[in-house]
Amino acid sequence: xxxxxxxxxxxxxxxxxxxxxxxxxxxxxxxxxxxxxxxxxxxxxxxxxxxxxxxxxx
Numbered sequence: 001x002x003x004x005x006x007x008x009x010x011x012x013x014x015x016x017x018x019x020x021x022x023x024x025x026x027x028x029x030x031x032x033x034x035x036x037x038x039x040x041x042x043x044x045x046x047x048x049x050x051x052x053x054x055x056x057x058x
């Protein structure tokens with residue numbers, strides 16, 4: 001077996017380039033880091049953090 005035969009493509013099916021969501025592992029396009037559902041959850045958490053009141057220090 002030559003070195004070129006060893007690295008030949010074994011499958012004829014083509015898999016689109018993709019990534020997986022960092023939180024849930026769902027398959028997404030390469031441009032994104034999170035899927036839409038996880039991204040919306042992160043946005044909601046950030047909104048909640050912004051409206052917390054700070055405790056007054058004596």
